[in-house]
Amino acid sequence: MIKVLIVDDSEVELEFLDFMLSSDSDIKIIGKVKDGTEAIDFLVHTKPDVITMDIHMPKMDGYEATKIIMETNPVPIVIVSASSGTEVDKTYEAISAGALAFVEKPVGFDHPNFEKVKIQLIQTIKLMSEVKVVKRRFKLMEELKSSKPVTNHFxxxxxxxxxxxxxxxxxxxxxxxxxxxxxxxxxxxxxxxxxxxxxxxxxxxxxxxxxxxxxxxxxxxxxxxxxxxxxxxxxxxxxxxxxxxxxxxxxxxxxxxxxxxxxxxxxxxxxxxxxxxxxxxxxxxxxxxxxxxxxxxxxxxxxxxxxxxxxxxxxxxxxxxxxxxxxxxxxxxxxxxxxxxxxxxxxx
Missing domain, CATH: 3.40.50.180 (Methylesterase CheB, C-terminal domain)
Known part of the structure; x- marks a missing residue:
């Protein structure tokens, strides 16, 4: 059973993601919180296998939450984001901070792509649950960006x-x-x-x-x-x-x-x-x-x-x-x- 924490400031999105993910018998929703600070607090006492993370939220956004989680209490994180404007910019910042993948925000039940989006989301959650993440990935990424390539003999x-x-x-x-x-x-x-x-x-x-x-x-x-x-x-x-x-x-x-x-x-x-x-x-x-x-x-x-x-x-x-x-x-x-x-x- 894959234990998932959902992080989103919209009550509607929380319930919608819960509904979509719970439709798969291998996934169990163990928590739903409304911003990054609540997600960090949740991790003090409970460890999910995967976190789905919204980007724009009050108090602490998805990028800042991802950065802190990956430095202190790492969990595989999947960003759930819109595909336009500042959401995309923040999504890639979250990838730099250690998020493993991103998916587009789910479409409504009546949308022709609903089933396709649901399958992609569930598949991504399952894949990311198998990834072993380590502390300080954010600092490691910063070091990788600033370091020169090592000299090798090929x-x-x-x-x-x-x-x-x-x-x-x-x-x-x-x-x-x-x-x-x-x-x-x-x-x-x-x-x-x-x-x-x-x-x-x-x-x-x-x-x-x-x-x-x-x-x-x-x-x-x-x-x-x-x-x-x-x-x-x-x-x-x-x-x-x-x-x-x-x-x-x-x-x-x-x-x-x-x-x-x-x-x-x-x-x-x-x-x-x-x-x-x-x-x-x-x-x-x-x-x-x-x-x-x-x-x-x-x-x-x-x-x-x-x-x-x-x-x-x-x-x-x-x-x-x-x-x-x-x-x-x-x-x-x-x-x-x-x-x-x-x-x-x-x-x-």
Whole structure:
């Protein structure tokens, strides 16, 4: 049984979340409180397996509560947020402070997406209940942001120029992307293309957050955009992103792959077939197997491949599937991925 504490200043939202989560027999609601201070007080005497945390609340908001909880009495936290304005900004601050994931505020019973949103919320709660969190993650994140990548010796590197990096990531992605990208220099020369599975409406906030906390330039591209050095591109909501022969981005509404659009598989496959041996493919934390077989294609075509290691993955699904297929030449934590990318870019 997964014990959940719900934190929200709206009585209606408290009851609605209670109703949705209680519909699953594996979940038990053990408390409902109306702001961050009440959540912290609750944890003094009772320890839930997961906390769902609202962002905007009186007395203490979700970001401040997350920061304090993760420093003093850590519990897996899922942010429940609207996808617009300051809520998105605060959501990513809470991710920096140690929250593991976020979901969009639930829609009403009569909304056509109600069942889909409910399933996503319950699935996220179940996944996060299995994550072991530790004290002082906030301070650790601050140290990671300010530290330089460690110097490593990577065996088996073939001297060559790489022209593109493709990354696939899902659950737990924003924090690990921030950890890697913040360590790359401002003049990093290899363009980076990312598929991040994310709730619709949260992507612009992610690129804005990364642009303020890393030295790189970010873009959500239009169809037929030319890929430029020095940019990081994110696949837009509900579009596959592919690579064309003339170094352009192709956006597609083709059928979902692995139940997803955008799909990591689509990006990796098109890039592997165009860029071939000059491609770096990276698969990071996330649920499922999206991109795993195509990472093997990148390797088979002569590209260099990396998977995030188990210890640092919030959800080890996607990297594990790639590793099972012998798709990853390197299995590394985020800081070593950054170091390897810097070393590879130095050959350009």
């Amino acid at each position: 065996g088996g590197l073939v001297p060559k120029e790489y022209s593109m990096i493709v990354i696939g990531v899902s659950t737990g992605g924003p924090a690990v992307l921030q950890s890697i990208l913040s360590k790359l220099p401002e003049n990093f020369s290899i363009p980076i293309i990312i598929v991040q599975h994310i709730t619709t409406g949260f992507l612009p906030g992610l690129t804005e957050w990364l642009s303020t906390s890393t030295p790189l330039k970010y873009k959500i591209p239009q169809n037929n955009d030319v890929i430029e050095q020095g940019f990081v591109y994110f696949a837009p909501d509900d579009f596959h992103l592919g690579i064309a022969r003339d170094n352009r981005i192709i956006l597609s509404k083709q059928e979902m792959e692995n139940g997803l659009r955008p799909s990591v598989s689509y990006l990796f496959r098109t890039a592997a077939n165009i860029i071939r041996e000059n491609l770096i493919g990276i698969i990071l934390t996330g649920m499922g197997k999206d991109g795993a077989a195509e990472l093997k294609l990148i390797r088979d075509n002569g590209g260099l491949t990396i998977a995030q290691d188990k210890d640092t993955s919030i959800v080890f699904g996607m990297p594990q599937e790639a590793i099972k297929l012998n798709a990853a030449q390197y299995i590394l934590p985020p800081e070593r991925i950054a170091s390897l990318l810097i070393k590879l870019a130095s050959k350009n």
